[in-house]
Amino acid sequence: MAEATFMPRATLGNLSKPPTVDLTPPREVLESLDDALTLARNSYIDRLPASKKHFEEAVDFLPGGNTRSVLFNEPFPIFMAKGEGNKLWDHDQNEYLDLVGELTAGLYGHSHPIIKKTLLSTYEDVGVSFGATSTHEVALAKLLCERFPSIERVRFCNSGTEANIYALSIARHMTGKRKVIAFRGGYHGGVLSFAHGIAKNTIDKPDWVLGDYNDVQGVKGLIQNTPDAAAVIVEAMQGAGGCIPATREFLHAIQETAKKCGVVFILDEVMTSRLHPAGLQSEFALDPDLTALGKYIGGGLAFGAFGGKEHLLAAYDPRSPDSLPHSGTFNNNTLAMSCGYVGLTQIYTKDVCLKLNSLGDYFRGQLQEISQGTKMVVVGKGAVLTIHFLDNGVRPSKESDIENHNINPLKKLFWYWCISRGYWITERGMLSIVLGTTKEELDGYIEIVSSFVEAYRHLLQV
Structure with missing residues (x-):
């Protein structure tokens, strides 16, 4: 993966990692989780005065200073100033190894040279916002149909949320039914969320x-x-739901039963398509009726796609007088189409995909070894995983396994620990490895996790 390795440029100026500081709490604080959290929180506030100031300004214009709920953290979020390769720098000049990876969408990092070249050349030599059809969308569509065998026809949109909504619209149109079967802990977009049941903002609530x-x-x-089900929609690994992988038996039970009952089988691969060269549908030998794609495929730009069997996608064929309308100003924008094509052909090739996810398997395995016999539980697949803190120390297989045993204060303490040591992770514990991240960099994080387990072993005992 040499072509995807990055080094920060000298032009970053003052944005550099400060000297390493021993932030291990004093022994007496280790005895109390509440005291440890208070110490960590105060240290966080002291280290990040610029982020605190930016947050105080942001609340005057954004509700809660935020426009993306998943990125909000108490007492205030960290404001990033710069990203390059797999590194981030905040406004207080702290450096981080990016292990968030834009929740799987930032696969290519923050400044991949091939993506940068494609963006600039497309802007200069092709142009943007045609308001017309281009060959760029045809090239990417052909590539996706070739890479994902179950996709015979595909249409583009602007996010994974849109992709799933359009897939559902096909199922309802073609079956004449309304109900949709989903799974607790599933997440299929901003208005299609099923953590702890049907989310308050989920559309069509009576139909789920x-x-x-x-x-x-x-x-x-x-x-x-x-009997009135139009579709069943599922992730092959629940991403936002805690990186819980599905079993092969479960996915095949869905596929086979749905086929017998005339229910459209929708596989949400918005996150998971990066975990195997042809998506997890290929690894699990699945043949879904419809597939939703998104995240990394746009090369860092807004992107979504829904595809599947030709007879189903015909619902959106404008040559038919009975076709469904499908609009979207930026559906076929030249920048996303070009970056998507280049990304899959020149960067995230099949070989690179296998190597990255093999590295992820090693990484997850090491973390699982460290956490064995504790309340820290690590689950996931390939280069995407989540670190949980569960009072029973058992790996979850469904949402209730997390919901009934989750320890939020430990999760928060762990987040403070990682952030203070230069590792950018989500507070909910989800990690997604960026291309170019080395084994040595991951080993550094493994050491940080190991030190956390040792410092708080008495709090982590099952």
Whole structure:
């Protein structure tokens, strides 16, 4: 993966990593989780005066100073000033190894030279906002159909949320039914969320029927006993739901039962398509009716796509007088189309994909070894994973396994620990490895996690 390795340029000026400071709490504080959290919180505030100032300004114009709920942290979020390669620098000049990876969308990092060249050349030599059809969208569509065998036809949109909404619209149009079967802990976009049940902002609330993830017998009965179901939608690994992988048996039970009952099988691969050269549908030998894509494929730009069987995508064929309308000013914008094509052909090739996810398997395995026998539980697949803190220390297979045992104060303490030591992770514990990240860099993080386990072992004992 040499072509994806980055080094910060000298032009970053004062944005450099400060000297390493021993932030291990004094022994007496280690005895109390509440005291440890208070110490960590105060240290966080002291280290980040610029972020605190920016947040205080932001609340005058943005509700809660925020326009993306998942990025909000108490007492205030860190404001980033610069990103390059797999590194970030905040406005207080702290450097971080980026292990968030824009929640899987930032696969190519913050300044990949090939993506940069493509953006500039497209802007200068092609142009943007045509308001017309271009060959760039045809090239990317052909590539996606070749890379994901179940996709015979594809259409573009602007996000994974849109992709899933359009896939559902096809299912409802073609079956004449309304109900959709989903799974607790599933996330299919900003208005299609099922953590702790149906989210307050989920659209079409009366039309959803929820089942338990990885419940083979339960899902068979659910599909069979929902005669007005248009579709069943599922992730092959629940991303936002805690990186819980599906079992092969569970996914095949969905596919086979849905086919028998005339229910459209929608596989949400917005996050998981990067975990295998042809998506997890290929690894699990699945043949979904419809697939939703998004995240990294746009090369860092807004992107979504929904594709699948030709007879289903015909619902959006404008040559038919009965076709459904499908609009979107930026659906086929030249920048995303060009970056998407270059990214999959020149950067995230099949070989690179396998190597990155093999590195991820090593990384997750090391973390699992460190956390063995503790309340720290690590789950995921390939280069995407989540670190949980569960009072029973058992790896979850469904949402309730997390919901019933989650320890939020430990999760928060761990987040403070990693941030203070130069590692950018999400507060919920989700990590996504950026291309170009080395084994040595990941080993550095493994040491940080190991030091946390040692410092707080008495709090982590099951």
